[in-house]
Amino acid sequence: MSLEDLKKELEEIVEPSSVHTRDYDRNGCLLEIRAERSRLLSIAQAARDAGFFLEFITAVDFTEGPIAVYQFNECNAVSRIQVKVQLARGESLPSIGRVYDAALWYEREVFDLFGIRFDNHPDLRRLLLPEDADFHPLLKEYGKVHAFRSAREIYVDQDA
Amino acid sequence: MSTRTPETVTEHTFYLNLGPQHPSTHGVLRLFVKLDGEYVMEVDPIIGYGHRGHEKMAESHFYEQFLPNTPRMDYLSGMLFNHAYVAAVEKMTGIKPPPRAEYIRVVCAELNRVASHLMWLGAYLMDLGGVTPFFYAFDDRENILDILDRVSGSRLTYNYCRFGGVARDVDDTFIGATRDFIKRLRGRWKDYNNLVTKNVIFIHRTRDVGVIDKDIALRFGCTGPVLRAAGVPYDVRRVEPYSVYSELDFEIPTGVNGDALDRYMIRLREMEQSLRIIEQALDRLPGGPIRTPTPNKVRPPKGDYYFAAESARGALGYYIVSDGSEYPYRLKVRVPSYGNLQTLTEVLPGTLVADTICILGSIDIVVPEIDR
């Protein structure tokens, strides 16, 4: 199942306009998908069937709300896909722990550092910080950071 | 999966903390293990004891100021992390380092990979109870540390790469010492094989122990020797060649059934491949400058970038979101041991306590790398 087949399959799940091909030399990934949070589980299932593995899940905090970034890759060829989900402040995400076991810890870490809750995650507790910590450090309001921008300022070329 | 449903406790199971301070948890990892006698029923690795907040630090420091952090994440393959970070920023900003710098970086990175594997060999044998190989492995590793110390100034946390090249040039004594070291280490394979590989107790302790097959590796996102032991030849240097790896030829050793013995054999063969890479790189070392002039504060254009590299433990990646200023907006490090450690929750139930330590040692984790 090479990248093209997966791309066609993803275009059925998510409307084609939000699937952008990115130039590998500049951005390091071939395909970028701006998905809705409801589509996430089906995208993960499609990637899993195509034999991709989950590289990481993380989030980036913006003024409108965090963007969750999922990245999948294949073992035998360069075919890196990034899935970005724009969340409102305090919105939760469906957990893809059923599809990828690796997601369990990544989601716990994102919850720990960003405060994004994952519903029907079997064991959502803090991963890195001590259990009794009451703050989410990687949010931009916490501590001293250089800048707190909106997503549109950074993702200039696509419609954010 | 590590579900924590409190079911009725049968009388002979008890919880044991292979706690943060344990001789063979390679740092401060805590395995919360539920034991039935000697057999492990369920394991819940609790991490975070080595968390130092690297990613939060990146958001309030320049790109240059984050350089010393990179080797302190995985201090056993510090040069590899340093090289990957610098290559990532160079790709973002479009700076082209001179070919001599690229070759020097590859030589130092591969030397550091051999040092990391030697350190693993010593620590792993100590976990299995054999103390002497630790001292021989460290003896060889000290030679590498001398070579890298001569050129980068530090033994473990190398801050040697700069954006656009390397900090100091390499002289003949460095090249001579590296060639002598390669000859010496090649002579030592015989000792290691006699002492460890042909040791019947070692074979019995590691064959068919902690089998991680393709499916588990795919589900948990394992990379590096753990994945290659399952038979998948995935090595970022071969699949996505960066720096000058495309011009060097080397094989990717893979295993068959993914047990601890395969992971051991793979790491030995990988050391041999690294020596081959170093030799080729030294033969082709071009002259010329070692650094292209770069502005004091690098300002990569807006957008997000991902750069993948191969560290001693697997596929390492830097995901950097830049807002055009000299501070990274967000810097996420994709760390190989993260996925490798998670397989414990799947592989450990049903094994003996002695096997738990053996499997934990064979997947070769470094705790501050996982906790970042």
Place this chain on the structure above:
Amino acid sequence: MAVKKIAPGPRVHLAVLEEVLNLCRANSLWPMTFGLACCAIEMMATGASRFDLDRFGAAVFRPSPRQSDLMIVAGTISKKMAPTIVTLWEQMPAPKWCMAMGNCAISGGPFEFEGQYAIVPGADLLVPVDVYVPGCPPRPEGLIQGFLSLEDKITKGEKRNVIRRFKKRAGRNR
């Protein structure tokens, strides 16, 4: 936490006996295997063949705190790890010393920045530290010098550390 009944100090204080005991304590410091981060690798390298700690009788790395009399805090102390360090310190039997190895254990080192939420800046906030070994990570020679200065501290002065200067080699122990 098991509150330990602190026995009153020795009623009889024999200077000579105390000196002999200190001399023996200085020359057989058993450290506890307790590495947190990068400095742990340098501690192992000090125990390995080239910079052999065993020459000073100090390379018996005891795994359990009950049998060790020197705690080397080698690496970054995260807030999650702090209570464990204090428990380990209390589990160690009486004449015990602590060596803060590396900048992280001395003052938070390279990870001390404004807005740092995860680490304890310095081991002396948790346990009484006797010797500070600076470096990031300190070289094995630095750690051995830390050991020697701790030995001199235990025997209260270089001249009284008689055993180790058994051999009068010129130009040593300046």
Place this chain on the structure above:
Amino acid sequence: MNAAWHYLVGTLGPDLARIILGLVGILVLVQLNAVFLVWLERKVAGHIQARLGPMEVGPHGILQTIVDGIKLVSKELITPRHVDRKLFVLAPIVVFLPAMVGLVVIPFSRHLQVRDLNVGLLLIFAFSSFNVLAILMGGWAANNKYSLMGAIRSVAQNVAYEIPLLLTVVSVLLWSDSLRMSSIVNSQAQVWNVVWMPVAALIFMICATAETNRAPFDIPEAESELVGGFHTEYSGMRFALFFLAEYSNIFIEAAVATTLFFGGWRGPLLPGVVWFFLKTYALIFVVMWVRWTFPRLRFDQLMNFCWKILIPAALIHLVVYAGILELVK
């Protein structure tokens, strides 16, 4: 020396004098031997691992063990609150006693033997099983999960390895027809037992290593798995007693092996005592050499190795050897 001996015999009578001198001799021997063995082990380990071992404390670190001992004496004895106090305090004492008693019957030379009992060998093995009892007491009393696991492992291991040990000893007794140690040594006048029974000697050495919890059988105090094994909770002099008992047990096992298989104090030129100590320390060196080269066996492999390989081998050896003896006698 002679005058002092006669004065002692005069006042106390020959038998009592011999006992007192013997016991004093044993106490001195056990202490000196333990001190020497600990130093030897650290030096042998050092040189095997391409380093020097203790060097600073005295020439070549000879005083190192004495310094360690004095330091341990002056350490605080922690008795944690949740511990079973009586057993916790008793365990180190009980572990050290059998180490002394075993030396009573060992013939160091023709007439240098404290008491030549006619059940000498039986006494040694009877008391050497005390060791297991003490480890179990220590591990159980410490109320610590690691020491409990260490103690249970050591019971299973010692019980398992006692059987092949005794089976090989029986085949020696067939030749010497008596448990008396001196008669065993006399029976090897012409040829040492090891020449006759190399397999028995090998099995005996393996089981002796397992009996004294030495690597590759050091499962009870497996440092990399069970933190400190059964002596995790012990500090100060109590830990030192466990430490010294281990080395005394090694000395006894090696001494018994020399008497049974290597002809005790028999040797061509040198006096008996020198030969005896030479052979014993050679065996101890082999045990140390084995310790620093092999990784540790897993617990179930250890058990399978004993029950499925050693015991059948010892039994077969006994039957075969009894047959040969029948033809020879």
